Amino acid sequence: MTELLTALRAIVGDSHVLTGEADRAPYEADWRGRYKGRALCVVRPGSTEEVVQVVRACAERGVAMVPQGGNTGLVGGGVPHTTGNEVVINLSRLNRVRAVDPVNNTLTVEAGCTLATVQAAAVAHDRLFPLSLASEGSCQIGGNLSSNAGGVHVLRYGNTRELTLGLEVVLADGQIWDGLRGLRKDNTGYDLKHLFVGAEGTLGIITAAVIKLFPQPRARAVAWAAMESAEAAVALLSEVRAACGERLTAFEIVGHAALELVLQHIPGCSDPLRAPAACYALIELSDPAADAALQEMLQTVLSAQMEAGRVSDAVIAASGAQIAALWALRENISEAQRKEGISIKHDVSVPVSRIPDFLRRADAALREAFPDLRIVAFGHVGDGNLHYNLSKPAAAENADFVAQTAVVNRLVHDIVVGLGGSISAEHGLGQLKREEITRYKSSVEMTLMRSIKQALDPHGLMNPGKVL
Structure with missing residues (x-):
């Protein structure tokens, strides 16, 4: 290990090999405090070539590596184990925007760029990179790619996988796969x-990517609507889609318990409607045409749904400040x-059509097993992804x-899979669900996954104990 540390310092410089306990600590725990490990050291390479040399130095000595971006993940995928013999390879210094091609609508960025930096680079060329997450100021695009991040705009633009055209990856033996192609065919x-997208660093280290850009929206309209059931929310989604087409950018569902917590704990947030409801929908339309009549579209469809009895009340934001206030109710949950x-x-x-079934079955099963349960359900109903969080009101x-x-x-999870769903929609498996997934994936799927891992990382040095 001493020999390895000497080699790593020669590659990246003494100041970028962190061995002290206090220096390592921020890189050894996830932001929620659920996972805390211990690394041999944290290495911060500043270029793809340095990543290559670091990987080769570790591979030659049989030392496991943990690729890490902004460390904002929710399943422990970027945290070392407690053994103290893994090297964390943090990519924060790979933070250059390499190229912008506005005509091809592509951006080539290094893995350590924060999502906010990527978004700003797109805006500087009057383009949009639509991935949007609450952690966008600190999460990094390499981590977004490795976890196939979702967010609030998947309904219109897709997951990170759909936003990616090409990658540059350092493989487990130190070879570079240069797939930085901006081709749509x-x-x-x-x-x-x-x-490599969604592999959580278990097959190689993503060092750069070519990602898609889109026209910058000139017009936005945001509404908050109240309903008495998830069935009504799914029906409203269908009606808004039919009326507004691809202008529908986001459709989020918020249960009443989730809204109550926001109003209780987040200063400055207030209920925009007069009376409480079982659930709410946050709807956003956007269009690159500045004169798009988006508010009128929302007004028409919401008025029709109120007459049909599906929507009990609704408000449409009249300014940018009101748009921000409505989104704050969702983003602060x-x-x-x-x-x-x-x-x-x-x-x-689950399939969007099965969301009401899931909520009905899961609510009933859990309340029968655990009386007085508080169910906080919210999420991206437009793409079938729910965050379903459970607790008892009393601390004891x-x-x-x-x-x-x-x-x-x-x-x-049994109910989810019974409805044709997935136990991890956008957070990944990491350490949290690596055992749980074996109950729900077929033996064929697990064998294929292990075969791919064996082919690309035969010595099991890339982020061991994550996903598999």
């Missing part, structure tokens, strides 16, 4: 980039839950309830 065999206390969290997806009871996480997960 390339039918020349296996599309290798899809192996996680922070409000953090302030309220620990809960059992689920990131699941909640500690006992959280100890039943395995039982709760089995109830929720």
Whole structure:
């Protein structure tokens, strides 16, 4: 290990090999505090060539590596184990925008660029990079790619996978795969980039990417609508889609319990409607044409749905400040839950048409098993992704309830999979769900995944113990 540290310092410089306990600490724990490991060291390469040399130095000595971006993940995928013999390779110094091609609508960026930096680079050329996450000021595009991040605009633009045209990847033996191609058509065999998107750093280290850009929206309209059931929310989604087409950018659902927590814990937030409802929809339309009559479109469809009895009340934002205020009700749910206390969290997806079935079945099963349960359900109903978080209102009871996480997960996940869904919609598997997934994926799928891992990382040095 001493020899390895000497080699790493020669590659990146003494100041970029962190060995002290205090220096390593920020890189050894996830931001929620759920996972805390211990690394041999943290290495911060400043170029793809330095990543190559670091990987080769580790591989030659059989030392495991943990690729890490902004460390904002939710499943422990970027955190080392407690063994103290893994090298964390943090990519924050790979933060250059390499190229912008406004005509091709592509941006070539290094993995350590924060999502906010990528968004700003697009805006500087009057373009949009549509990935939008609450952590965009600190999460990095390499991590977004490695976890196939979702967010609030998947309904219109797709996951990170759909936003990616090409990758540059350092493989487990230190070779570079240069797939930085900005092509929308390339039918020349296996599309290798899809192996690395969503692989959580277990197959190689993404060092750069070519990503898609879109026209910058000139007009936006945002509404907050109240309904008495998830069935009404899904029906409203269909009506808005039919009336507004591709202008529908986001359609989020917020249960009443989630809104209550935001109003209780987040200063400056207020209920925009007169009376409470079972659930709410946050709807956003956008268009590159500045004169698009988006508010009128929303007004027409919401008025029709109120007459049909599906929507009990609604408000349409009349200014940018009001748009921000409505979005704050959705974006602050996680922070409000953090302030309220620990809960059992689920990131699941089902076909959009089955969302009401899932909520009805899961609510009933859990309340039968755990009376007085508080269910905080919210998420991206437009693409079938729900965050389904559970706790007891009383702190003393909640500690006992959280100890039943395995039982709760089995109830929720069995219902999800029974409806044709997934137990991880956008957060990934990491350490959190690597065992749980074996219950729900077929033996064929697991064998294929292990075969791919064996082919690309035969010695198991890339982020071991994550995903598989």
